Amino acid sequence: MPGRILEESTFQHRQVPGPVSKTTVEKLNPVWDSRAVYFVVDYAKSHDSFLVDVDGNEFLDVYSQIASIPVGYNNARLIETAKSPEMVNALVNRPAVGNFPAQGWLAQLKDGLLRVAPKGHNKVFTAQSGSEANELAYKAAFMRYMRRQRGEGVEWSQQEIESCMNNSAPGSPDLAILSFKNSFHGRGFGSLSTTRSKAVHKLDIPAFNWPQAPFPALKYPLEENVEANKAEEEACLKKVEELIASWHCPVAAVIVEPIQSEGGDNHASPAFFQGLRDITKRHDIMLIADEVQTGFGATGRFWAHEHWQLSSPPDMVTFSKKAQTAGYFFGDDSLTPDKAYRQFNTWIGDPARVLMCNAVISEIIDRNLVEQTAKVGEKLYTELAELAKRFPDDIQNLRGKGQGTYIAFDTRNAATLVGAMRSLGVNIGTCGVRTVRLRPMLIFEEDQIPRLVQTLERALK
Ligand SMILES: O=C(O)CCC(=O)C(=O)O
Numbered sequence: 001m002p003g004r005i006l007e008e009s010t011f012q013h014r015q016v017p018g019p020v021s022k023t024t025v026e027k028l029n030p031v032w033d034s035r036a037v038y039f040v041v042d043y044a045k046s047h048d049s050f051l052v053d054v055d056g057n058e059f060l061d062v063y064s065q066i067a068s069i070p071v072g073y074n075n076a077r078l079i080e081t082a083k084s085p086e087m088v089n090a091l092v093n094r095p096a097v098g099n100f101p102a103q104g105w106l107a108q109l110k111d112g113l114l115r116v117a118p119k120g121h122n123k124v125f126t127a128q129s130g131s132e133a134n135e136l137a138y139k140a141a142f143m144r145y146m147r148r149q150r151g152e153g154v155e156w157s158q159q160e161i162e163s164c165m166n167n168s169a170p171g172s173p174d175l176a177i178l179s180f181k182n183s184f185h186g187r188g189f190g191s192l193s194t195t196r197s198k199a200v201h202k203l204d205i206p207a208f209n210w211p212q213a214p215f216p217a218l219k220y221p222l223e224e225n226v227e228a229n230k231a232e233e234e235a236c237l238k239k240v241e242e243l244i245a246s247w248h249c250p251v252a253a254v255i256v257e258p259i260q261s262e263g264g265d266n267h268a269s270p271a272f273f274q275g276l277r278d279i280t281k282r283h284d285i286m287l288i289a290d291e292v293q294t295g296f297g298a299t300g301r302f303w304a305h306e307h308w309q310l311s312s313p314p315d316m317v318t319f320s321k322k323a324q325t326a327g328y329f330f331g332d333d334s335l336t337p338d339k340a341y342r343q344f345n346t347w348i349g350d351p352a353r354v355l356m357c358n359a360v361i362s363e364i365i366d367r368n369l370v371e372q373t374a375k376v377g378e379k380l381y382t383e384l385a386e387l388a389k390r391f392p393d394d395i396q397n398l399r400g401k402g403q404g405t406y407i408a409f410d411t412r413n414a415a416t417l418v419g420a421m422r423s424l425g426v427n428i429g430t431c432g433v434r435t436v437r438l439r440p441m442l443i444f445e446e447d448q449i450p451r452l453v454q455t456l457e458r459a460l461k
């Protein structure tokens with residue numbers, strides 16, 4: 001157990017949501033659906049890893065706005081960036097960046113965002129959200145696929161030009177993206193067709209007839225289930241290959257999360273991802289790593305796919321959340337469409353958000369926050385593993401060893417447990433069906449572990 005025992009006052013009981021939160025929600029709900037609100041926040045009073053609500057309750061936040069706050073509330077460098085002349089300029093003169101980029105745009109990309117481009121990638125397409133980033137990556141994969149079918153330099157046919165205006169082939173071809181059971185890739189019309197985690201996201205929305213492969217259901221503890229897990233991963237890879245070969249239309253790309261997050265924090269081994277790389281290479285189709293939640297340091301590497309040691313990098317890596325902007329990185333020129341205006345929209349992201357992202361990147365690099373997350377995560381995992389021995393029914397299938405603070409476990413009733421933790425001053429999230437997930441910020445420190453672990457222990461008791 002944690003060596004340092006915290007004072008009793010740390011665990012003082014809070015009413016969550018408190019009376020001010022409740023009244024605010026009552027007033028908000030008639031004009032804005034507030035049914036998913038947990039409590040109302042005073043962001044001006046929140047700081048570092050601590051969230052303060054409108055009732056004055058302070059929470060250690062290890063959920064971080066669904067894993068999207070990188071370096072703390074009211075981070076000094078981010079505030080300085082927000083007040084900078086560059087930011088004022090970007091906010092009041094928001095450009096249609098594809099047509100009229102500012103002179104500083106090149107430096108914003110080259111000296112900023114591209115500093116953290118995954119290995120093998122030297123280009124980026126910017127976007128506004130994770131869903132959009134994924135959809136843009138799908139479009140890049142489809143255009144690349146058809147360009148190869150048509151032949152390099154071959155012009156679009158009149159039939160293609162006319163049929164696409166009627167949403168029919170050959171101009172609007174039947175092509176697919178393969179995703180995995182329990183995956184979450186967003187809620188846009190294209191991305192939602194690849195999301196497979198919960199009916200609540202999908203019901204009533206028309207969807208593409210695209211293939212869904214099983215994602216490995218690993219058994220824990222991993223050390224005791226090596227052979228069974230290897231067989232499980234091989235069976236899933238076999239199914240991926242079968243689906244690609246037999247689907248009613250060509251599959252242009254496979255998209256996968258390094259750790260399936262919304263769908264329950266499901267992990268697979270580097271061998272599984274290398275298998276996907278091999279299959280996609282064999283079929284000459286794109287491998288898209290959806291790092292919207294895992295990217296920007298959360299797993300103790302800047303990109304989670306760095307853990308895999310792939311023989312060649314994923315073809316596209318999508319990002320958002322902690323990046324505070326969104327988009328996809330890539331390296332292969334064939335992913336740049338054959339003509340301008342094919343991958344395009346008015347804003348193509350937002351230079352103001354890229355400025356914020358660049359401040360986040362500087363903060364991560366200057367403060368060695370990826371290394372810190374790896375180190376703190378190791379200690380946190382060890383303490384949770386100890387607690388799991390004492391509460392085996394409440395902390396099951398502990399996962400995330402060696403993955404920074406990206407830790408999760410299954411429990412009997414996840415919603416009840418996180419509710420109890422909130423009332424004891426720790427804001428924590430759930431995912432999947434019965435999983436509690438930890439998504440601390442990159443600034444989460446070793447001396448915050450006792451508060452987290454001892455609160456969990458109290459909530460379980
Ligand atoms: O529900 C959403 O749209 C956010 C999903 C997500 O990224 C998550 O819950 O991990």
Ligand SMILES: NCCCC(=O)O
Pocket residue numbers: 066262429430
């Ligand atoms: N995917 C939804 C995340 C919000 C929540 O479960 O509280």
